Amino acid sequence: MASGEWDGDFDPMADSDERKHLLSVLDSFRSYRKLAHYNGTHVRRQAFYSLPFEHWQLLSKPPFSILDSLSKLDDLIDANAELAEAIFCVGFQSFIAPTLDSEWVATIVPQKYAHDEFQVYSTVMDHLNVESTPTDVEKAKSCVHQFYREWSIEGAVERQKCFNPVVESLDDEFSARQKASPNAAKSELKVLVPGAGLGRLVFDLCRAGFSVEGNEISYHELIASSLVLNYTKRAGQYNIAPFALNCSNHIARTDQLRTYQVPDIHPGQELANSTGEMSMSAGDFCVLYSQEDSKETFDAVATVFFIDTAPNIIRYIDAVRHCLKPGGIWINLGPLLWHHASRTQPSGQDSKEEPGSTHDHADKGIADPGSVELTDEEVIALVEHLGFEIQKHETGKIETGYISNPNSMLQSTYRPSFWIARKK
Template structure:
């Protein structure tokens, strides 16, 4: 574990795990070969095994089955340009040697490949214009809450905000551009690599074409829906940060486990606000999350939360219900594994709470719930808007303030 803070342009990194980073780099580099093997080759092999009359039926112009498989291969090639660019950028920035993308895969590479697919799809949510339908209600709610919490205070006194489970850093970026001093916490090194690449895009850099749904074969009304594209990124973070107020303030990213890191004595009362977005239900033990937020939040500070309560996401998510691919659930399981550290207990957690119970626990542990909406709105999570299957979350929203007296 690298425990030293490292500076990269507008970002300060801390606790980068070199083994996890090397694994993530390898998975990005082998995007083309792994997905050709998983999605293209088996379908072509199955097609040629069919009786000739069935092959003929599938080759009629209204179906064009083989052409569709070729379109999948083309989409993989296009996505690979983005995946490989992320790996190249990360290798150069973090001083990692470039390895051959055709290296033989290790025992965990299949999971790594799935996490890369999930990460690229999340670029749709966080850094495409189309993804704003999912993220805007969440980000705007949090921004409004922060503005209200700090209304009337001098702008020069930028407030310190912690964002656990920061993902691809779009929310921390928006908060940074709004003038807050932001620290993001994220355990996924795959998402770190994608974030570093996107956040360093210059005005002159071309956008990437992303096929977010090309490897999803179910629930399409039209085959063209599978091959719809988006352009990423929709903003140029490097230029926006350079032109923003307080441009000398770095966006800090801490890669250590949330509870382990922010329970340390050095973080006691360090933040004016904590914002959690689609995060609290990732807790192996929510009571630990509550205690950690209470520890690192100053007395009178606010905790703002927006999101669902999908406990055990890799058991209860779409793949757990056999409603789609497993990539996002594998990514969730990876986060759970990293959160548990060296523990061998990777099974489902045993503490799952209703929304009312969460609010009661907050009050028990010294928070005053000032705002609560059982549903501030609806949103999917990396959901194809044209799909025949829509998983929509009723987004719980609350603002809790830490009492002025210390409860620890």
């Protein structure tokens, strides 16, 4: 297994804008504790004490005990923050630490923090004058919550709905190939998982015996997946409360304050006897897998809750077709919650070229201007038009949430499309 390295032409510290973005991402995890306490409990205490005196006095006593609940919420924020700060430390070690002068670091870190990894890294961040953007702060919070879906026992309900069809389809593909080549091994079937997120599908496919490469563009997800796959020491190392910061639609206070252990298994131990290999690449899927060295590399591509992240889905289809071997399969499961609705040319970058111009530009991948939103029928027609044969297509048979609280009064349910396409 090779999961500790991220492949690809990827040096975020070489570009000033990319470096600024990476530091913002790291700071969003570092700041989780402070901002969650402020927005999660401090603001709510202020609002609570702004009630008429007799009202907050009543609600501070049993059976309501709102102030006690806020104190419990503070404890849960600290538990979530342990995970967020562990992600921060892994990211700092991977990207920032190798660029630092150790003598300079020694001059700025107080002696009392010398043996506290988080405080050392945090002190350096303070001296780099880093401040995370609101968008990155929200992504860090969402990333911590996503551990519930991908790495808790309870999250298996959603994982089984979304991942099992992929694993079963790959097993069927291997069985068909094995009939033609009886000595074939599962590990010879190479699978690409774009939009790998926190790495659970990549891990599950590797554990099933396939050789898998995950791809992810988000620093938040990349660093968090590296923590869980490469640095966790045991199952249940962290306790998280994914629903604690949302104070709406709870039937009972215990539903809001419930905690879950992550990861549910120890990835290293689970893969010790796996015959498959696992790796991660970092960067834009369209750019990386449209390059010549990716041509006809994979036997299968598996996309789960991914294709609707495409501003222009033709770019995704082209990249999948390019990196698949002839006769390879594309397995897709997910909704069409288009992430880039009505995106226009970036401000200040008005083009004087005609819409149909073929002028040569650097490939910006998903950063290219323009967007389009298609129906499921239109997506299928486009996939067929661009060189694939649809071998299976189902809608409405799978129902699943996404990081859903099963005890909430509000339930959002996806009925994703599931299809298998073979490259002609």
